[in-house]
Amino acid sequence: MSLPEASITIIVVLALLPIIYYGTLPIRAYSYFRGKTFLDRRSKVAKLVSEYNDTAKYVVSVRRRQTFEIGETTKDTYSYPTRDECQVFRVDPPRDGALGYGMKQMVNCSRSIVDGVAHDPVKYLTKYKYSGFRADRMGLFTLSRLRDDLGVLEYATHILARDEEKILTSMGVPRYIMKHFTPTLVGKLGIVPQYCDLPYPVFVFEYRSPAGRSVDRATVTLNTALLDSLISEVSRRIQTGRSAAEERSRMTQKLRDQIKRRDDYTCQICGVSQHTSPNLLLEVDHIIPVSRGGHSVPENLQTLCWRCNRRKSNKVLTGVR
Numbered sequence: 001m002s003l004p005e006a007s008i009t010i011i012v013v014l015a016l017l018p019i020i021y022y023g024t025l026p027i028r029a030y031s032y033f034r035g036k037t038f039l040d041r042r043s044k045v046a047k048l049v050s051e052y053n054d055t056a057k058y059v060v061s062v063r064r065r066q067t068f069e070i071g072e073t074t075k076d077t078y079s080y081p082t083r084d085e086c087q088v089f090r091v092d093p094p095r096d097g098a099l100g101y102g103m104k105q106m107v108n109c110s111r112s113i114v115d116g117v118a119h120d121p122v123k124y125l126t127k128y129k130y131s132g133f134r135a136d137r138m139g140l141f142t143l144s145r146l147r148d149d150l151g152v153l154e155y156a157t158h159i160l161a162r163d164e165e166k167i168l169t170s171m172g173v174p175r176y177i178m179k180h181f182t183p184t185l186v187g188k189l190g191i192v193p194q195y196c197d198l199p200y201p202v203f204v205f206e207y208r209s210p211a212g213r214s215v216d217r218a219t220v221t222l223n224t225a226l227l228d229s230l231i232s233e234v235s236r237r238i239q240t241g242r243s244a245a246e247e248r249s250r251m252t253q254k255l256r257d258q259i260k261r262r263d264d265y266t267c268q269i270c271g272v273s274q275h276t277s278p279n280l281l282l283e284v285d286h287i288i289p290v291s292r293g294g295h296s297v298p299e300n301l302q303t304l305c306w307r308c309n310r311r312k313s314n315k316v317l318t319g320v321r
């Protein structure tokens, strides 16, 4: 054999190796899956597999609850997952006019809002005009349900990944099986495949310049951490709202008359009085505003003429002292 002949032989053998490797794969896999080692180990992990499948089934049922339905929407503002995506995610297509799991809501807004959202998403998500949900009791209920279900899904996903690894480790599957026959392996083990993505709803705040040349975006994912912040903000607002209503309801006519009499029908800021101007409109004002936790008690009330009262509420609104 001359040198060129020898190198040709080597090249032919090298070329044949992968053909032999891939060509015999199905046969080797066939005998592996029928072999005693596989069958013995499979019966050992059977309990783990059935636990895995139970968890997976539960995940599907939680996702089917479709708890995330907020606000009234139009098809233009919200993009819905396609029917195919619904199948992948194993969820029902959302009802018209409701947001659902895995949804993406586009919000067109100004550039400064895009910046604001990046720094303080809670501030903007609690506004109805951006998120489509109200910071009221119903909104709180929706958020809490969504948070609970996503929490379950997060945990279940973690459990599923852990169990899957445990199953495969104790099976001691050869590498070529893992590499080329994963679907067969999963089927033979009786594992019901589970898609492990988490269906966090997403809000995309977007600013487009008039000519459409520049686009700024802030993407907000409603994960459990953000939902917790939203929930505490909404509950805080509900609390404040309730006490404010209570404080206002305590402002009876009798209390108003009592305060005016105490202040001798005189504005406590400018000193104008009904004694000199009989038609003067006097109002009873909360010294510490109700919106800042002030109470409807005589110590926190004063008589003001309408001009001074209006000037004061403007200052409170703009935060100037």
Ligand SMILES: [Zn+2]
Binding pocket: 267, 268, 269, 270, 271, 272, 304, 305, 306, 307, 308, 309
């Ligand atoms: Zn006055």
